[in-house]
Amino acid sequence: MTSAVYGQADAFAIAAYISARRADPCWSRNDVRIATPDGEPVQGYGGHTIHPDCAVADANDSGVILIPPIFKDIEQTLAQETALVAWLASLPARSTLRASSCTGAFLLAEAGVLAGRRVTTNPAFSTLFTQRYPALRLELDERIVDDGMVICAGATTSYLYLAIHVIDRLAGHDLAVATAKALSIDRHPDSQRPYFLFIAPRDHGDDKVLMLQTWIEAHHDKSIGLDDMVAAAGMSVRNLNRRFVAATGLSPRQYLRRVRIEAAKRLLERRGATLDRVAGAVGYGDTRAFVRAFCEVAGLSPGQYRQRFRES
Template sequence: MPQKLPAAEIGILIYPDAQLGAVHGLTDLFTIANRMARDRLGADAPWIRVTHWRDAGSAIERVFETEPGESEPDFVILPPAVTAPITQAEAKPFTDWLRERRERGSTLCSVCAGAFLLAETGAMAGRSVTTHWFFADDFARRFPDVRLETDKLVIDDGDLITAGGIMAWTDLGLKLVDRLLGSTVMLATAHFLLVDPPGREQRYYSAFSPRLAHGDEAILKVQHWLQATGAHGATLAAMAAQARLEERTFLRRFRAATGMKPTEYCQHLRIGRARELLETTHGTVERIAFEVGYEDASAFRKLFQRVVGLTPREFRQRFNAGAEAA
C-alpha cells in the first residue's frame, strides 16, 4: 500500500450481536476496491483504510486496522445484527462515542438493524432513513420522529447513509467506494464480486407483511377475510359489513389499526399474490391480473410497477427465469 494518506478511513463498529460476516465482508470489499484502484491508476491511486472498533469496557477502542495510523474515521458503519435489533440499554456504551464522531465530522452509516443503534444517538430525528422491512413496525414504534422509507435499499442523506436489507452491506460498501475511489473502481469491484452495483430497491424483495397485532378484533376479522378471499369483492360496504361497523367508523379504525386505507391494503394484498404467481407459474400477465382481481391488465401493470418498482415482466425475468423462457 502506498505511504501517502488514505482517501478516507472507514471504521466498522462491532456492537453486541453485530453480524461479523458483514464486518469482514465489508473489510474484504474495501480491500478489493483498493486493489482495483491500484491496478488501474498505479501507485498514486487513492485508497481506503479500514478499522474495527469495539467496547473495551471503559472506552470504544480500535481493535483492528488494515494499515497503521492514528486518524479519526471519516465514516462509521453500524453493521446488521445477527438476530434482533440492539436494545436501548445495550446501545448506551456506544451512543456518546457515535455522537462525538459525528460532531468531529464523521459520516454515520447503518445496515439493516444497525439503524436502531444509529437512531439511539438522536442523529436520525426528522431525517429520511431505511432499515430492513421486517423491522419497520418495531423501528417506527421506537423512533416515531424518524421518517422511515423501507421501499429504498440505500438512502444517502449526506452525513447519514442507511441501507435496508441484511445483505445490503454490499450496496453500502459499493456506494462508499463510488464516493471515495470513483465509479470506475466501484464498477470493477462489483464485477469482481459478481454483485449488482447500487441502484436496486428493497421493495423488489419485501413481502406484504400487514399489521395484525393491533388489538382491534373487528378489523382483524376483516383482514382474515381479505386474506382468505384474496380481496375479491372487497368493496367498502362489504368490508364494513364484515366488521359490523358503519362505513365511516370502519375507515377510521382500519387506518388506525393497519396504517393503510382499505383500498391500499387490498392493492398490496393482490400485488403480493401476483408476485407469487409470477415467481411460480407460467401464466400470462393478463391471466395473472385477472386471477388477482384486475380485469384491466394495463391498469394492473401500472399498479404493479408503482408498488414493486418493476414491471411484471421485469419481475418475472429477475425472479423466475424458467417461467419467462416458457
Template sequence: MIKLGLLLTNQYRLLSVAAILDVFETVNKLYTQDGHPAPFQIDLFCSEDSLLNKAGSYFYGYQPLSIGAPSKQDLILVPSFINEDIKHAIAENYPAVSWLNQQYKEGAELASFCTGAFLLGATGLLNGKIATTHIDACAEFANAFPEVRLQADKTVTQDGRLYTSGGATSSFHLMLHLIQINCGNPTAIRIAKLFAIDMDRHTQTYFNTFQISRKHNDDLVAMAQQKIETGYHNAGTIEEMIKDIPASRRNIVRRFKQVTGITLIEYLQQTRIEAAKKLLEQTAEQMTEVIYKSGYNDPKAFRKVFRKSVGMTPSEYRDKFYLGTRA
C-alpha cells in the same frame, strides 16, 4: 489514509460484518498491488467492553477496540442486526449511541447497513434527513423514528455525512458509493466487477414482502384481516368483505388503521398485489388470468397499482423472478 471504524454491536449480523471487511480489504489489496498505499486503516470497535472478551468477536488480523478508548474516525460503518427484536437490540447497544454522536460531532461520516439504520436513527442525527433500511423493516422504522424522511424504495441514501442502505445486497451498493467517493470511479468499477455487483440498481421495492403482524389483541381487526386474506380474489369492494363484522364501518376503519398502520383499502390492495407477485413468480399463466385471480377486473387499474407498489410493471416482474419454463 482514511480511518475506517467498523462497529461490532451486540447482535450484529456476521454476514454483514464479513461482507464489509471483504470489500474494504479488497480495495486495500488492489492499491498495494498497484504500488500505492492502502487507502483505508480498518479498525473494529465493540459497542461495549463485554464484547471484547466474548467468543466470536474476533476476526483474523484484527484486535477489536473499545469505544471508550480515545479515537477519532473518518468513517464509521454500522452493520445489520441479527436480532428481529430491534428495540431490544438498540437497548443492548445504547452506549454506542453517544459514541456515534461524538464521532459525528468531531467530523466523522456515519454509514449504516440494512437494519443498522435503527441504531443510527436512535442517535437523533437522522431527524429531518433522508434514510432507508431493509424494505420489510420500513414500517417499524417509520413508527420508531417519525421525524426521519424515510425513503423505503431506495437502495442507498446520502444526506450530508450520513449514509444508509437497504437490505442485504443493497449493502454492496452503499459500499460502492463510499468507495467511489473516497477512491474514485475506476476503483468502484473494479470492485463491482470483482464482486459481481449491478451498479445500476437504485430501488429495492420489488424485494418487499407484504406482511402485517397478527400479534395484537383486537378481535375485530383480526376478523377483518382474515376476511380480506381469504376473499381478496373476489373483485368486490371492501364494504362487501367486512359487512358481517359486528361493528360500524367508521369504527372498524379507525381501529384497523390504528392497529395495523395502514387502511383497509391499502391492506386489500397489498394482499392482492402479493398474490399477483406469487402467480407471476410461480406460474406461467396468462396475464389476464393473473389479474383475475388477484381480484382485479380492470387491467389498467391493476397495472397502475402494481407499478406503484412494486416499482416495475407485472411483465418486468415476471421477467426478473419467474424461473419456470414459459408455455
C-alpha cells in the same frame, strides 16, 4: 448480521488489493477495523462468531463508522445497546461519516443522528420505524440515501452497495467501479421496491383488526369493496379506518391491494399463468387496473417481475 460485517471488510480488502496492484495510493491511508462494545468477540446472526480488532472506545478517531443490520428483536436490542447509542451520538457530526445497512438505521435514529434527514431501511420494518420515529422521512424505494455525513442503505445485502458507495466517497469513482466489478454487482443499484416482502403486522393487539386481516387474506381473490370490509369487521367506516391504520400502518384498501399484489407475485414466479388469469386470480376483473396497481406496489410491470423472478 455476520455477512454484513465481513462482507464489507472483504469489499474494502478488495479495494485495497486493486489499489495496490495499480500502484495507486488512493486507498492506502484507510485502516479498516471491526469494533465491538468491549473489544471481545460477539456472536452474529446464525451463531457465527465475529472477532473484533478493537473496542468502540478505541474507535473514536474513526472517520467512518458503519453500522450493520440488527437481526434479532429490534426493540430489545435498542434497549440493551444504550451505551452504543450514546457513543454514536457523541461522535463529531462534522468529521465522522456514519452509515447504516438495513435495520442498523434504528441505531442511528435512536442516537438522534437521522433528525431532519432522508432515510432508508429494510421495508419489512418500516411500520416499526415510522412508529418509533414519526418525524423521519423514509425513502424506501432507494437502496442508498446519501445525506452528507450520514448514509443509509436499504435491506439486507445492500451492505455491499454501501461499501462500494463508501469506497467512492473515500477513494473515487474509478476504484469504486473496479471493486463493484470484482464483486459482480452494479455500481448504481436500482430501486429496492421489487424486493419488498410484505409481512403484515399481526402483533398489534387489536383483535378486530386482526380478524379483518384474516378475512381479507381469505377473500382477496373476490370482488371486495369497502362496504364488504366494514360489514366483515362490524365497525363504522371511520372507526375501521382509524383502527386499521393504527394497527397496520395501512388503510383497509391499501392492505387489500398489498395482499393481492403479494399473491400475484407468487403466481408470476411460476410458469404458465397468463396475465389475465393472474389478475383474475387475485381479485382484479380489469387487467389494466391490475397492471397499474402492480407497478405502483412492485416498481416493475408484471412482465418485468416475471422475467426477473420466474422459475428457471
